Amino acid sequence: MKYALFLGCTIPVRGQNYEISARRVAKELGIEFEDIKEFSCCGFPIKSIDKEAQLLISARNLAIAEERGLDIITLCNACTITLQEAKMELDGDEELKRKINEKLKKIGKEYKGTVKVRHFARFLYEDYTVDKIKEKVKKPLSNIKAAAHYGCHFIRPTEVYRDFDDPEHPESLDKLIEATGAKSPDYPDKQRCCGGGILGIKEEDALLMTKEKLDDIKEVGADCMISICPFCSIMYDGNQKKIEKTYETEYKIPVLYYPQLLGLALGISAEELGFKQNRVKAKKFLEKVEGNGS
Numbered sequence: 088m089k090y091a092l093f094l095g096c097t098i099p100v101r102g103q104n105y106e107i108s109a110r111r112v113a114k115e116l117g118i119e120f121e122d123i124k125e126f127s128c129c130g131f132p133i134k135s136i137d138k139e140a141q142l143l144i145s146a147r148n149l150a151i152a153e154e155r156g157l158d159i160i161t162l163c164n165a166c167t168i169t170l171q172e173a174k175m176e177l178d179g180d181e182e183l184k185r186k187i188n189e190k191l192k193k194i195g196k197e198y199k200g201t202v203k204v205r206h207f208a209r210f211l212y213e214d215y216t217v218d219k220i221k222e223k224v225k226k227p228l229s230n231i232k233a234a235a236h237y238g239c240h241f242i243r244p245t246e247v248y249r250d251f252d253d254p255e256h257p258e259s260l261d262k263l264i265e266a267t268g269a270k271s272p273d274y275p276d277k278q279r280c281c282g283g284g285i286l287g288i289k290e291e292d293a294l295l296m297t298k299e300k301l302d303d304i305k306e307v308g309a310d311c312m313i314s315i316c317p318f319c320s321i322m323y324d325g326n327q328k329k330i331e332k333t334y335e336t337e338y339k340i341p342v343l344y345y346p347q348l349l350g351l352a353l354g355i356s357a358e359e360l361g362f363k364q365n366r367v368k369a370k371k372f373l374e375k376v377e378g379n380g381s
Contacts, residue, residue, distance in 0.1 A: 090210075091157040092120035093148070095166040095317075096128050101325070102162075102317035104361030108346035109162055109207055111360060115353050116215065116223060120160065125151050129166040130173070139187075145173030146187045149204075150196040158203040160210055164240035164316035167206040172247050174204060206241060208315045208345055209251065212259045220266040225354035227268025228376060233348055234309035235260040235271050236300070236323070238316040239280050254278075263345060264313055267352035271313075274303045281322040297322045298330045301338050311341040311372050313348055320344065324366045341369035351376055 098106050113120055130144035149170065152159050161167040177184045178200045188197050205213075211220065242254045252259045255278070261271040282296030301323065304312055314320045324342035331337055342365065350360040357373050 088117065089119040089121060089157060090160040090205075091123050091126075091152045091155060093123075093126055093129070093152075093159050093161045093166060093170070093204075095161070095163040096132075097165075097317040097321075098162055101321060102344075104347065104364040105162055105317060105320070105344040107359075107361035107364075108344055108350050111355055112346040112350045112353065113207075115350070115355060116220075118215070121155065121157060123151060123155065129163075129169040131165045131169040134169065141169070142173050142176065142183075142187055143190055145170050146177060146191060146198040147194070147196055149174060149177075149202050150191060150198045152202045153199055154196075158205065161204060161206050162315075162317070164206065164238045165318060167204065167209075168240040168244075168247060170204045174200070174202070175247055206315070208241070208260060208263060211349075212263055213251070217262050217266045220263070220349070224267060224352045226352055226376075228348070228352050229268045230375060230378070231267075231269040231311070231372075232272050232307070232309045233264050233267075233269045233343070234274060234304045234307065234312045235264055235277070236281070236312055236314050236319055237278065238314070238319045239284070241315060260313065260315065260345070264348065267349055269348065269352075272307045272309060274307045274309075276300065276303060281316075281319040283318045283322045286322070293322070294326060294330050294333065297326060298334055298336075301327065301330065301340060304340060305338055309340065310375060311343050311348070311369070313343055313345050315345050327367050339367060339371075341365060341367050341372045343369070 126148055130141035134141040237257050237260055242252045242257050245254055264271040279300050282293035286293040312323055320342055327338055347360045362369055
């Protein structure tokens with residue numbers, strides 16, 4: 088199983104622990120990632136300003152993967168929806184594809200529509216399968232409660248993701264968590280946005296949205312929160328201490344990327360999974376994983 092790994096812009100700068108753990112877990116599961124230096128930004132940042140430019144950027148990345156004969160595995164929810172939506176639009180409109188390819192031709196590229204794009208979590212759920220993950224688990228995390236956070240762009244919009252998961256009541260990430268032996272508790276407003284979308288416009292409102300979800304997760308006694316999106320992790324992990332200070336409260340809820348949780352269940356060390364780079368330190372959580380904490 089060989090795939091082109093698309094990291095996007097945010098992960099190499101602010102989510103290295105996500106990349107580290109994803110690569111380590113993939114190796115353990117027999118999944119091979121190929122790095123393609125020619126990949127660029129997915130196009131998401133300019134989508135609302137210049138749709139054609141975004142499509143051109145996305146199509147270029149897709150065309151590069153096609154040249155290698157590789158499907159794409161993404162880690163970022165925003166990159167996933169941007170590339171998948173571009174593929175859907177280009178595949179469904181021959182005139183649009185012709186127009187984009189005219190411009191790609193200037194740099195020697197052509198989008199044909201043969202490449203698939205999958206978020207790593209969706210790939211693990213649909214293609215690798217939950218049952219195979221369970222077979223690989225060496226250290227079941229049976230004493231851990233891990234609260235799932237899907238993020239807006241992992242399951243929405245429906246017209247792009249079609250029948251992948253229920254956008255109102257998703258279960259794919261919960262089942263992936265449970266495959267490690269951990270429990271995935273339900274909690275109020277589970278599908279609430281992290282607030283990251285408005286952080287640069289109304290920081291106070293964005294942080295309040297983040298706080299309210301942390302409140303819910305704390306209430307159900309979760310040992311950690313599971314993210315599959317670097318933007319969401321910035322809100323819950325990177326901004327957690329700021330929220331604690333602003334609202335005079337305390338959470339100390341470790342925010343793990345799913346590959347970090349899965350890696351522990353596969354018997355991989357926390358060091359190999361990039362835990363040192365988590366902003367909210369997971370010492371007590373890891374002690375509990377080892378059976379040395381309450």
